[in-house]
Amino acid sequence: MRGKFLKEFSIKKDKLVTLDIAAVGDYVEFKLSNDGTGLITNILPRQNKISRKAPRLKGASIRGERLEQIIATNVDNLIIVSSWLNPKFNNRLIDRMIVVAESSNVSPIIIINKIDLDSLNERATWSNLYKKIGYKVFETSVVNNHGIDDLREELKNKTNLFWGHSGVGKSSLLNLLYPGLNLKVGDISDYTLKGKHTTVTVLMKKVAENTFVIDTPGIREIEPYGIKKEDLCHYFKDFLDFIYNCKFNTCTHHHEPGCAVVEAVHQGKIDYERYKSYLNMLETIEEDLFFE
Ligand SMILES: Nc1nc2c(ncn2[C@@H]2O[C@H](COP(=O)(O)OP(=O)(O)OP(=O)(O)O)[C@@H](O)[C@H]2O)c(=O)[nH]1
Ligand SMILES: [Mg+2]
Numbered sequence: 499m500r501g502k503f504l505k506e507f508s509i510k511k512d513k514l515v516t517l518d519i520a521a522v523g524d525y526v527e528f529k530l531s532n533d534g535t536g537l538i539t540n541i542l543p544r545q546n547k548i549s550r551k552a553p554r555l556k557g558a559s560i561r562g563e564r565l566e567q568i569i570a571t572n573v574d575n576l577i578i579v580s581s582w583l584n585p586k587f588n589n590r591l592i593d594r595m596i597v598v599a600e601s602s603n604v605s606p607i608i609i610i611n612k613i614d615l616d617s618l619n620e621r622a623t624w625s626n627l628y629k630k631i632g633y634k635v636f637e638t639s640v641v642n643n644h645g646i647d648d649l650r651e652e653l654k655n656k657t658n659l660f661w662g663h664s665g666v667g668k669s670s671l672l673n674l675l676y677p678g679l680n681l682k683v684g685d686i687s688d689y690t691l692k693g694k695h696t697t698v699t700v701l702m703k704k705v706a707e708n709t710f711v712i713d714t715p716g717i718r719e720i721e722p723y724g725i726k727k728e729d730l731c732h733y734f735k736d737f738l739d740f741i742y743n744c745k746f747n748t749c750t751h752h753h754e755p756g757c758a759v760v761e762a763v764h765q766g767k768i769d770y771e772r773y774k775s776y777l778n779m780l781e782t783i784e785e786d787l788f789f790e
């Protein structure tokens with residue numbers, strides 16, 4: 499990569515702007531040199547991209563410093579990987595990843611891994627919650643192969659991006675799904691330690707004709723990039739039947755009177771946990787950081 503593809507941002511008229519840089523999944527034009535190396539000259543238009551706000555830089559506080567971090571482009575499925583335990587199941591993070599998928603035109607598929615650590619089948623409540631909304635949920639275990647064949651079938655003929663907390667088992671699942679990948683997997687004694695990141699780069703692999711998988715480093719948090727407060731509710735599929743019935747068409751479904759979303763929560767038509775995720779995200783959207 500050279501020139502504009504190397505620079506992540508530049509300052510123009512006091513504004514910080516992001517420039518396109520090549521990401522995993524991109525189709526590019528390139529020139530081959532005599533010495534066998536190549537140079538990317540153009541990034542072709544993307545069908546979609548999965549991104550988030552880049553994590554805050556330590557000590558940084560200036561306006562606009564939260565750049566877009568593109569994880570990968572041109573994907574079909576966002577495989578949202580969670581684990582029942584170690585690390586503990588976290589529905590807030592799942593809901594954030596769903597918002598990223600929905601706003602990027604990518605299909606979210608939810609995995610609850612490590613179900614060997616859920617002997618009482620407590621995860622069923624969560625599986626059912628997401629299935630009721632209309633999402634596909636796979637309960638898996640790398641220890642006893644539970645759910646692996648069904649999942650492999652689902653990934654066929656698609657480009658699948660695996661995303662989730664560090665230690666949930668993304669690389670372990672991929673190794674089991676496609677023997678021969680030999681991805682590095684975290685030490686059993688380490689995975690409860692905070693900040694342990696075994697996978698360190700985004701890696702795409704072709705695992706069958708027309709089937710691709712992308713392994714990614716674990717993330718600690720997700721703040722979706724470029725989502726405005728008034729648009730957030732559109733990415734909560736279970737809210738869509740209600741958002742047009744609010745008294746005010748500018749309703750943020752937070753405090754406004756006559757809110758049909760709040761009413762639906764009271765009536766049990768929208769799960770309270772999903773509504774809490776919505777409020778949690780609404781609060782953390784910093785709209786003024788975006789430039790049109
Ligand atoms: N009990 C149990 N342990 C699992 C399961 N899947 C993975 N593990 C363990 O969880 C730990 C972390 O697995 P990884 O595959 O490295 O997790 P990862 O999501 O790729 O982590 P990062 O690369 O850091 O993002 C390893 O010690 C695995 O052996 C499972 O289904 N059950
Ligand atoms: Mg990994």
Ligand SMILES: [Zn+2]
Nearest residue numbers: 744749751757
């Ligand atoms: Zn409302």
